Amino acid sequence: MASPCFLESEDRHQAYSRKQKSLGLLCSNFVSLYNRDDVESISLDDAAKQLGVERRRIYDIVNVMESVGVLTRKAKNRYSWIGFLGIPKALEDLKKEALRDLSQHPVDDQCLQVSEDEEANKSIDHDEGTREDKPSNAFHKESRSDNRKEKSLGQLTQNFVKLFLTSDADTVSLDEAARLLLGDCNNLTQMKTRVRRLYDIANVLSSMNLIEKTQQAVTKKPAFRWLGNRGKPDMSVTVAIPPSATQMKKRAFGSDITNLDFKRSRTVSYVDRKPDRLQMRTEDLKACNLAVQKQLQNSKGYVFGPFQPVGVTRDAGKEGNMDRAKVNDWESLASSFRPQYHNQALSDLFAHYLEAWKSWFSEVTQGKSSVQQPYYKSIVNKLS
DNA sequence: GCATCCCGCCAAAGG
DNA sequence: CCTTTGGCGGGATGC
Numbered sequence: 001m002a003s004p005c006f007l008e009s010e011d012r013h014q015a016y017s018r019k020q021k022s023l024g025l026l027c028s029n030f031v032s033l034y035n036r037d038d039v040e041s042i043s044l045d046d047a048a049k050q051l052g053v054e055r056r057r058i059y060d061i062v063n064v065m066e067s068v069g070v071l072t073r074k075a076k077n078r079y080s081w082i083g084f085l086g087i088p089k090a091l092e093d094l095k096k097e098a099l100r101d102l103s104q105h106p107v108d109d110q111c112l113q114v115s116e117d118e119e120a121n122k123s124i125d126h127d128e129g130t131r132e133d134k135p136s137n138a139f140h141k142e143s144r145s146d147n148r149k150e151k152s153l154g155q156l157t158q159n160f161v162k163l164f165l166t167s168d169a170d171t172v173s174l175d176e177a178a179r180l181l182l183g184d185c186n187n188l189t190q191m192k193t194r195v196r197r198l199y200d201i202a203n204v205l206s207s208m209n210l211i212e213k214t215q216q217a218v219t220k221k222p223a224f225r226w227l228g229n230r231g232k233p234d235m236s237v238t239v240a241i242p243p244s245a246t247q248m249k250k251r252a253f254g255s256d257i258t259n260l261d262f263k264r265s266r267t268v269s270y271v272d273r274k275p276d277r278l279q280m281r282t283e284d285l286k287a288c289n290l291a292v293q294k295q296l297q298n299s300k301g302y303v304f305g306p307f308q309p310v311g312v313t314r315d316a317g318k319e320g321n322m323d324r325a326k327v328n329d330w331e332s333l334a335s336s337f338r339p340q341y342h343n344q345a346l347s348d349l350f351a352h353y354l355e356a357w358k359s360w361f362s363e364v365t366q367g368k369s370s371v372q373q374p375y376y377k378s379i380v381n382k383l384s
Numbered sequence: 385g386c387a388t389c390c391c392g393c394c395a396a397a398g399g
Numbered sequence: 400c401c402t403t404t405g406g407c408g409g410g411a412t413g414c
Contacts, residue, residue, distance in 0.1 A: 057390070059403090
């Protein structure tokens with residue numbers, strides 16, 4: 001019975017918060033729900049139910065996650081969990097594919113100008129196809145008439161990622177991406193739609209810490225920075241559902257939503273601990289990255305191990321004024337790596353660290369020194 | 385006001 | 400046919 005709807009719970013019934021329903025958050029919850037060793041099969045309805053969202057949204061996040069190797073579709077309504085350890089492999093494949101595509105098509109252009117310095121490059125149009133779809137650009141799945149697939153979220157995600165994997169620029173502005181991601185922009189509405197998708201994708205990739213939203217140095221235009229290769233703290237993410245477990249009802253978005261039985265986000269550790277202990281979590285990924293890198297350029301044999309350590313202290317000097325360095329250094333803390341597997345207990349713990357880290361990070365980036373272009377471009381550069 | 389992007393209609397893919 | 404997937408874009412929310 002129950003379902004009194006009115007009066008709801010005792011506590012503050014927050015009007016309606018969009019943020020609580022973002023794809024990013026959903027993704028985080030999804031991860032914390034399935035990121036354990038004993039989970040191999042995931043049912044979409046179950047996920048939708050557990051997370052209290054309509055199924056449509058599950059498709060959204062699952063598609064982008066799959067594109068990055070965290071999941072695999074096994075059958076109808078069934079996915080199997082791979083975990084973050086699957087990311088390196090997926091990225092490797094994507095990169096190879098990307099390079100292959102690029103070599104086939106003459107392509108390319110200088111579309112992706114690095115925000116880096118580059119004052120205004122007024123060399124606008126150069127020729128421009130002017131035709132509506134100009135396949136010439138970057139990667140585009142051939143798939144003949146499969147128009148549907150070409151526009152799938154998954155495909156878009158992969159193209160988006162490829163974009164980072166091929167260029168040595170680690171930051172791409174929003175519209176640059178939109179433009180590159182599929183013919184250019186001639187059709188305004190089409191462009192708008194594309195951007196919407198981009199936001200969707202960006203949200204979930206962000207929640208997995210593969211990218212970060214930022215803005216171009218001078219222009220201040222929104223942009224995304226690739227974090228996937230460096231030992232950013234990734235994996236397990238948070239738990240969300242800030243206020244209380246109410247949130248259900250809320251304009252009937254599923255029918256009866258039910259559950260959503262999150263134990264009140266464990267507030268346990270909102271400790272202000274600095275990310276100095278993040279390394280624990282980072283190891284896995286780090287190890288994987290190293291492995292991948294080795295494979296990619298085994299001949300080269302360089303391993304981007306230790307970074308140039310720079311004063312890590314984040315706000316020591318207060319607006320230390322210089323971009324370069326910092327913000328990316330703390331991760332060097334986690335440079336010591338040792339292969340090991342994670343268990344649920346750990347990842348659970350990690351979730352909390354991450355949360356703390358996130359708040360810290362945003363504080364730093366938004367607060368003062370705006371993160372600028374990190375300087376390590378060497379990491380994954382091409383080797384075509 | 386514009387940047388974000390949630391929501392859910394409804395049409396393609398299965399089965 | 401029904402169900403599962405998932406484009407797509409209106410329009411609400413955030414800032």
